[in-house]
Amino acid sequence: MFRRLAQSLVRTTQFRFVSHDYQAIVNAKKCVVFMKGTPDAPQCGFSRAVIQMLEAEGVDLNNEISAHNILEEDGMREEMKEFSDWPTFPQVYLNGEFYGGCDIMYDDYKNEKLRGILLEAKLTLPEH
Amino acid sequence: MNILRAVRSANFLARKTFSSVRPFSQSQILLVKEDELHKEIQNAFPEGQISVEDASNGCGTNFNIQVVCDSFDGKRAVNRNRMVNKVIKPYMEEIHMIRVETFTKAEFSSS
Numbered sequence A: 001m002f003r004r005l006a007q008s009l010v011r012t013t014q015f016r017f018v019s020h021d022y023q024a025i026v027n028a029k030k031c032v033v034f035m036k037g038t039p040d041a042p043q044c045g046f047s048r049a050v051i052q053m054l055e056a057e058g059v060d061l062n063n064e065i066s067a068h069n070i071l072e073e074d075g076m077r078e079e080m081k082e083f084s085d086w087p088t089f090p091q092v093y094l095n096g097e098f099y100g101g102c103d104i105m106y107d108d109y110k111n112e113k114l115r116g117i118l119l120e121a122k123l124t125l126p127e128h
Numbered sequence B: 001m002n003i004l005r006a007v008r009s010a011n012f013l014a015r016k017t018f019s020s021v022r023p024f025s026q027s028q029i030l031l032v033k034e035d036e037l038h039k040e041i042q043n044a045f046p047e048g049q050i051s052v053e054d055a056s057n058g059c060g061t062n063f064n065i066q067v068v069c070d071s072f073d074g075k076r077a078v079n080r081n082r083m084v085n086k087v088i089k090p091y092m093e094e095i096h097m098i099r100v101e102t103f104t105k106a107e108f109s110s111s
Helices: A002-013 A022-028 A045-056 A076-084 A102-110 A114-120 B002-018 B024-030 B034-044 B077-091 B105-110
Strands: A031-035 A065-069 A091-094 A097-100 B049-054 B062-068 B097-103
Touching: A022 A031, A022 A065, A022 A076, A031 A045, A031 A076, A045 A102, A097 A102, A097 B077, A102 A114, A102 B077, A102 B097, B034 B049, B034 B062, B034 B077, B062 B077, B077 B097, B097 B105
Parallel strands: A031 A065, B062 B097
Antiparallel strands: A031 A091, A091 A097, B049 B062
């Protein structure tokens, strides 16, 4: 009985995200995007929308953000869903903290709050 | 003798062809339904106004979900959505896409 208990304890606490060091990845840049496809060739409308919104706000996609293609990288698709506690992609991290997906970004973009949020995350944006 | 053999092989063939087809009622159980989701979400947000729409033309794969509830007050969008996601997590295996919109009563009436 104790063996069972110990096993389940280990299972819940063990580091299940074995394919990549996600904590390091989300801390690597001020803005990290987990998407389907790449910024140059998005493979999903929602992923494309996120990239377009970042571009519209003037984010330098080459230097300020890092983008990860969850369709290509081993294990990332399933493990990021657990890591972020979020069931869908794209997933956007700002300063190591999960910000949201396309709908949330679009909402902020529509209400003109996105620029402020990106500036708060210390991204460098061009003057209006 | 020939007739018997013919009937037997026809039987065999028929059984083989239809063995992989699920009976109608069984496939209905596997389909995620609007009402089911609505009920689950309503249980989690008793005083909330819930709207669940199957955006996949009855296929049960895409849903638009809207929840209006004051328990969202003061929470970031991400955390609000997570509250809803937690409820529908058991269904996520069958669902491909969800759109979740969360509002407090005040936000909803001004939108």
